Amino acid sequence: MALLLWLGSQLSSCWSNISVLGVFLTVFTLLLDFMKRRKKWSHYPPGPVSLPFIGTMLYVDFRNPHLSFNQLHKKFGNIFNLQNCWSNLVVLNGYKTVKEALVHRSEDFADRPYFPVYEHLGYGNKSEGCPFDLSFLVNNAVCNVICTTIYGERFDYGDATFKKLLHLFENSLNEEAGFLPQLLNEVPILLRIPGVPQKVFRGQKAFMDFIDVLIDKHMETWNPAHIRDFTDAFLKEMEKGKVAEENGFSYNNLRLVTADLFAAGSETTSTTLRWAFLYMLLHPEIQSKVQAEIDKVIGRERSPTMKDQASMPYTNAVIHEVQRYGDVAPVGLPHMTYRDTKLQGFFIPKGTTIITNLSSVLKDEAVWEKPNEFYPEHFLDANGQFVKPEAFLPFSAGRRACLGEQLAKTELFIFFTTLLQKFTFVLPEDQPRPREDGRFALTSSPHPYLVRAVPR
Ligand code: HEM
Numbered sequence: 001m002a003l004l005l006w007l008g009s010q011l012s013s014c015w016s017n018i019s020v021l022g023v024f025l026t027v028f029t030l031l032l033d034f035m036k037r038r039k040k041w042s043h044y045p046p047g048p049v050s051l052p053f054i055g056t057m058l059y060v061d062f063r064n065p066h067l068s069f070n071q072l073h074k075k076f077g078n079i080f081n082l083q084n085c086w087s088n089l090v091v092l093n094g095y096k097t098v099k100e101a102l103v104h105r106s107e108d109f110a111d112r113p114y115f116p117v118y119e120h121l122g123y124g125n126k127s128e129g130c131p132f133d134l135s136f137l138v139n140n141a142v143c144n145v146i147c148t149t150i151y152g153e154r155f156d157y158g159d160a161t162f163k164k165l166l167h168l169f170e171n172s173l174n175e176e177a178g179f180l181p182q183l184l185n186e187v188p189i190l191l192r193i194p195g196v197p198q199k200v201f202r203g204q205k206a207f208m209d210f211i212d213v214l215i216d217k218h219m220e221t222w223n224p225a226h227i228r229d230f231t232d233a234f235l236k237e238m239e240k241g242k243v244a245e246e247n248g249f250s251y252n253n254l255r256l257v258t259a260d261l262f263a264a265g266s267e268t269t270s271t272t273l274r275w276a277f278l279y280m281l282l283h284p285e286i287q288s289k290v291q292a293e294i295d296k297v298i299g300r301e302r303s304p305t306m307k308d309q310a311s312m313p314y315t316n317a318v319i320h321e322v323q324r325y326g327d328v329a330p331v332g333l334p335h336m337t338y339r340d341t342k343l344q345g346f347f348i349p350k351g352t353t354i355i356t357n358l359s360s361v362l363k364d365e366a367v368w369e370k371p372n373e374f375y376p377e378h379f380l381d382a383n384g385q386f387v388k389p390e391a392f393l394p395f396s397a398g399r400r401a402c403l404g405e406q407l408a409k410t411e412l413f414i415f416f417t418t419l420l421q422k423f424t425f426v427l428p429e430d431q432p433r434p435r436e437d438g439r440f441a442l443t444s445s446p447h448p449y450l451v452r453a454v455p456r
Contacts, residue, residue, distance in 0.1 A: 036086040043347040045090055047081035048072065055083030062179045064440050066330035066359040069093065073360055079346050082355075085186035089353040092343070093360040095367050095391035101343055102335075102356065102398035110399040111336035113353045116188035131428035131450040135274060138415070139166055142270040143262075145411060150258050151214050152229035165210055171203025173267065177441040211259045231258060261404075268328055269408050271445040275326030276319065276416055278434055278446050279374050281427045286376060287420065290315050291456070294421050300456070304417040306410055312417075313386035317379035319412050323362075323394040325374045328443045330359035332396050358393060367391040423453040 033052050048059045060068040060082065072080055073093040082089040092098050101109045137157060143166070144154040155162035175181065180200060184190055191197050198205065218231050227233050234257070237249040280287040293314045298304050309316055335354040342348070363371040367389060368378055381387045395402035402408070419425075427433070431450050438444030 033086075037083060039081070039088070041347050041349060043342075043345060045079045045081045045346045045348070046076045047083075048076075050083045053085060055085050055087075057084055057179070057182065062182055063177060065355075066327075066357065066440070066444070069331065069355070069357045070360060073357065079343060084182055087186055087353060088349075089355055090346075090348050091355040091357055093357045095361045095364045095393070097344065098356050098358070098361050098393065099390070099397060101354070102396060102400070105341060105343065106398035108338055108341035109335050109354055111338040112400075113334050113336040115185050116191060131431065131452050133448055133450055134277060134453075135270075135448065136163075136166070138273045138277075139266065139270045141415060142273070142411060143266045145407070146262055146265040148229070150230045150261055151218060152231070153214070165207075168203055168207040168210060169263070169267070172201075172207045173263075173441045173443070175201050175203050208255065208259060211255055211262070215255060215258070230261070234258075264402075265404050265407065267443055267445075268404075269411050271328045271443050272323055272326055272408075272412060273415055274446050275328070276322040276412070277419075277425050277451060278436075278449060279318075279322055279325070280420070280425050281434065281449070281451060282436070283374060284426070286318060286374075287424065290318055290417075291420055291424070294417055298417070298421065300421060304414055304421065306413060308417070309413055313380060313384060314376065315417060316386045316413075317376040319416055320379045320388065320392060321374060321376040323412075324368075324378065324392060325362075326444075326446075327359050327362050327394070327438070328445070329394065329396075330357070330438075330440070330444050332356040332358045333400070335400060356396060358396060361391055361393050364391055419453075422456060424456055426452045426454055428452050 030052060037050050037052075037055060048056045050056050051058065059072065069091050070093075072082075072091070078093045078097040080091055080093075082091060092101050140155065140157050140162065143162070148154050155165075184196075184200070215231060219235065222232060222235055224236055224239065227236060231254065234249065234254050237244050238251070238254070240249070280290075293312050294304070297311045298308055332355070335356065337348055337350050337352045337354060339350045340347070341350075348354075362368075365371050368391070369375065370378070379386060379388060379392075395405045395408070428450050434449035435447045437447075439447055
């Protein structure tokens with residue numbers, strides 16, 4: 001009996017010690033979390049209440065971040081703050097604010113944040129008139145432009161390797177959207193759990209393996225006296241030795257830069273074209289007006305060239321409106337403040353992640369007459385001449401603006417006019433009206449739809 005009593009008292013004192021330790025650890029952790037999430041600056045932008053550990057992550061639908069940002073924009077104004085776990089983010093909205101940051105204070109906002117999730121990658125023929133999905137053909141055509149530039153290689157339509165590449169690439173984009181990648185960026189230790197990166201980023205890994213094969217194949221036939229493409233030129237720089245390596249000309253950078261160019265240069269342009277043909281299906285009267293202009297300026301025989309663009313204000317306006325209304329990069333790419341800065345009276349410290357809500361610029365009610373309608377007249381003056389409002393920023397602005405803008409504009413004009421010169425795109429009779437809202441996976445793309453391409 002005495003033994004039992006003694007055991008009981010030992011257990012209860014042990015339990016109370018564990019409880020005290022538990023309370024202490026909880027208070028300590030909450031305090032640490034509070035200190036980490038505390039914003040110690042005055043005039044810091046307002047934002048939603050930050051919750052322990054997860055910050056404001058519950059306020060954002062990471063599958064549709066631009067929609068969440070638009071709601072928060074209405075509540076908190078043009079500049080508001082968010083917190084992904086312990087990281088501070090500031091979201092900039094509307095033309096005035098985004099321009100002020102990216103153009104007038106370009107240097108302050110020119111950095112890029114570091115994403116631990118990238119570490120595992122080494123960073124640091126259709127029958128006439130039948131309904132078909134034009135994604136694959138458009139992707140193939142656009143990717144061939146970038147593949148020829150980088151790797152001196154083009155792929156035939158239907159090439160199995162190429163289909164695989166596109167598939168891998170699509171998977172890799174999907175892997176970057178949603179809550180999980182955000183969480184892994186904030187709590188990178190989770191990436192140390194064996195098997196996690198391999199499982200979560202399977203598509204990206206496979207995509208990089210594919211890029212490695214392309215580069216290796218390329219290196220086997222490399223001849224410094226005959227530079228064929230970007231990869232050849234990069235390899236030539238690498239040959240210059242240590243100084244070149246210090247300047248970034250290393251094998252690993254070659255993989256990453258070419259993968260970046262491939263990713264940045266193919267998806268955005270092909271998605272824009274898919275929006276373009278979707279809007280042509282939905283607005284046949286606009287399609288007819290574009291075709292009338294093509295017939296008048298180019299005719300039906302010769303191929304369009306960039307010289308034609310200046311004489312085709314309506315077509316040019318339609319392409320710009322596709323970019324504005326299609327809004328393919330709704331939240332741009334994240335920036336990071338390079339030093340402490342101020343924006344419209346708010347203080348933003350160095351190292352803050354900056355989200356430029358480009359969607360709020362392209363649909364800014366203060367600038368556009370009909371922001372939420374497809375209305376090519378946004379880009380035409382009273383005399384039907386092409387005009388470009390300053391708030392047209394699908395390529396962003398400032399030091400970090402898209403470096404492929406000229407190439408993208410050329411591709412959009414040539415592909416769009418060439419296809420409309422030869423075909424009229426119509427909705428197949430048995431098909432529902434395609435959805436106008438986008439699917440978000442870094443870019444906002446149309447839901448799959450079928451078209452009939454009727455030869456003209
Ligand atoms: C319609 C087509 C395109 C759109 C809408 C688009 C849009 C954008 C946007 C919004 C950014 C982020 C800018 C920022 O951070 O402020 C960007 C960056 C970039 N784009 Fe594009 N882009 C397009 C086509 C292309 C093409 C064809 C290429 C390549 C050849 C390309 C290469 C890049 C690169 C390399 C960056 C990163 C620049 C940097 O970090 O300094 N883009 N693009």
